[in-house]
Amino acid sequence: MAAALCAVLVTAGVAGGAEVAPGDVSFEDSAVVTAITSEPGNPEEGAKVLANRGLGNCLACHAVAALKKEQFQGNVAPPLDGVADRWTPEQLRAIVADAKQVFGEETVMPGFYSLNVGVNVRKNLVGKTILTAQQVEDVVAFLGTLREAQ
Ligand code: HEC
Numbered sequence: 001m002a003a004a005l006c007a008v009l010v011t012a013g014v015a016g017g018a019e020v021a022p023g024d025v026s027f028e029d030s031a032v033v034t035a036i037t038s039e040p041g042n043p044e045e046g047a048k049v050l051a052n053r054g055l056g057n058c059l060a061c062h063a064v065a066a067l068k069k070e071q072f073q074g075n076v077a078p079p080l081d082g083v084a085d086r087w088t089p090e091q092l093r094a095i096v097a098d099a100k101q102v103f104g105e106e107t108v109m110p111g112f113y114s115l116n117v118g119v120n121v122r123k124n125l126v127g128k129t130i131l132t133a134q135q136v137e138d139v140v141a142f143l144g145t146l147r148e149a150q
Contacts, residue, residue: 041139097112
């Protein structure tokens with residue numbers, strides 16, 4: 001009984017109110033299987049993070065048709081339309097948390113929940129992640145809504 005309960009908690013995410021620290025996120029085969037917060041991701045909040053230039057700033061590089069009211073979308077990276085058909089939620093979590101784990105060291109995509117951000121980091125950002133664990137889950141939830149059929 002105890003073992004079964006434990007297994008349920010592991011697949012559902014971390015236990016109540018907790019979150020996984022950036023250095024403790026477990027990447028396996030380009031996926032992060034376990035949610036890094038106990039609170040499920042909120043797609044509406046995730047859309048705001050994508051568009052916010054001080055947070056995700058995803059639209060500097062990626063275009064998203066579902067957010068077409070946002071001006072100045074980027075084209076240095078693939079459009080995110082249909083991304084939920086190309087990647088599983090677990091893979092999307094890995095891409096957002098630390099793109100290097102999926103695309104390799106050379107990627108220009110920032111690691112949004114990683115402390116491995118390079119050497120020329122402003123002093124006040126050392127030891128901080130760009131997004132919080134909850135913002136990562138919110139973004140992953142929003143990406144999960146981006147299907148080709150829309
Ligand atoms: C500095 C540019 C840049 C920013 C900012 C950026 N990305 Fe990326 N992203 C890339 C590039 C480039 C790729 C393609 C993989 C590669 O070449 O490294 C990519 C790939 C992806 C992919 C896989 C796309 C596919 O269709 O295969 C997803 C999902 C993604 N990014 C999500 C995001 C999200 C969400 C944000 C904001 C939180 C973000 N990216 C911010 C550059 C960026």
